[in-house]
Amino acid sequence: MTSAEDHPALSALNRRRFLVGIGAVAGLASLSQVPLEGTALAAPRVRSGDYPFKLGIASGDPTPEGVVIWTRLVPELFSPDGGMPSRPVPVDWQVALDPGMRKVVKHGTVPALSELAHSVHVEVDGLRPGREYYYRFRYRGDVSEVGRTRTAPREEGQLGSLSFAFASCQDWSHGFYSAYRSMAEEDLDLVIHLGDYVYEYGVPADGGMRKKATPDVLREGPQNLDRWRMQYALYKSDPDLQRVHARFPWLVTWDDHEVQNDYVGAYDGTISANRAAAYKAWYEHQPVRRRSLPRKDGSLKLYRRSSWGSLAQIDVLDTRQYRTSPPCGWGEAPACDAGNDPTKGTMLGATQEEWLLDGLRHSDARWNVIATSVMMARLDHDGPTGDIIWHDAWDGFPASRKAITDTFTSAKVRNPVMVAGDWHSTFVNDIKSDFDRPESPVVATEFVGTSITTNGDDEVYGPYYGPMMKWNPHIKFFDGDRRGYVTCKLDARTWRTDLRMVPTVSRADAAASTFASFEIEDRRPGAVRV
DSSP: OOOGGGOTTOOHHHHHHHHHHHHHHHHTTTGGGSOOOOOOOOOOOOOOTTOSOTTOEEEEOOOSSOEEEEEEOOSSTTSTTTTOOSSOEEEEEEEESSTTSOSEEEEEEEEEBGGGTTEEEEEEOSOOTTOEEEEEEEETTEEOOOEEEEOOOOSSSOOOOEEEEEEOOOOGGGOOOHHHHHHTTSOOSEEEEOSOSSOSSOOOTTOGGGOOOOOGGGSSOOOSHHHHHHHHHHHHTOHHHHHHHHHSEEEEOOOSTTTSTTOOOOOSSOOOHHHHHHHHHHHHTSOOOGGGSOOTTSOOOOOEEEEETTTEEEEEOOSSSSOOOOTTOSSEEEOOGGGGOTTTOOSSOHHHHHHHHHHHHTOOOSEEEEEESSOOSOOOSSGGGOOEEETTSGGGOHHHHHHHHHHHHHTTOSSEEEEEOSSSSEEEEEEESOTTSTTSOEEEEEEEOOOSSTTTTOOOHHHHHGGGGGGOTTEEEEEOSOEEEEEEEEOSSEEEEEEEEESOSSSTTOOOEEEEEEEEETTEEEEEEO
């Protein structure tokens, strides 16, 4: 449970050099939108070994007027420069109304900067609300596949509906992304990824569960920017992950394994070179806006708010970068009085917490969705004989949790629903106004999704956490050993959640099926199995 700040291999000199590079990139933020001279998109030629779009394409952060479209040029997945020159190169892009790209409505040319691993983040504006668009990129004679995205509906007007999936925890070596293959066949408006997009560990020579040979350069885990880029290249080369990125816009946050297991993020204005490298690589490989471009000190702003018309407000949280060490200890440990003191520890940091609470107080949305990497509900490990909890989740920061649940009540927040990941297990939880008083009212609902692959087909958490459920009556459903994702469909009156599970991650073609379904009615917190 050591902090990422303490790795002995990170010298002060390397850290200073890295942060100087971060400063240079920050200064290039405006340049990344300056058009370069380039040729209009052409028909794709036969793909050769130097095809640059090997990591696919993606879109994200939709608004009523626009969306981010992303790609990274990387003809060589596991070379430090990705096989690209150390200079900006022009990348053409198009957005159209049809998958054949005949009705082009927006187009342009942007530089792919070597300082950003030749990734591009095009913020397309001037689109129409609530409609489907298609997009693609061109570099030299190569054209990417065509992606599908959509804008959010306008804030006024009919409530309409929203269908989204959420996922987390996708260790590449623990199995195939069969869950993503099924997700790509869903009828969705949006995908929310809740963290552990990559893992910080070295990759086995045989690819682990995949039994696929991997290069020697991946044997040790990432400790610098070049190696972090290769880790993302490995994960994003998966065709099923690429397919889901190309089919739906994403909202993305992170958890711990994008840096180091169970790390805490509170810092004094400086962070380690490895953590800054991990953050930068995350930005380079995700469809996020320029507001998340790494700053000079290596940090970046991730938390943000997205609206789906007046139907849903989605608050995407960063539960790692600003949290302190848990005040009552690490891992499984007893609760203590310090956890209830907001001056002793924080999950979100003061600025992000106030942003969240203020947004909840002023929300007019029918459903208020909070996307958080870790579970908010209490999980009592030992019942009336003690008070053991897991301190890397919200249980370790009860004062931070209470600030939110108190706001649900005082501001009369309509239909708050948490979606979370991290646990490699599935939970459906009632969120109590005070978990220390079991008789207190239910003020919100929480769905915790299992992993895409992590833990593979092993039975790990079912046998361990299953016996604890009798001490946690607010947990309405638990499954500890299946892999998959969660879909949520909501309209003005009802929220429906389907728990989508695959039978194995040992095969890429294992199809997902619905294991259980739950509904929430408007103004009635708590999910009911249907």
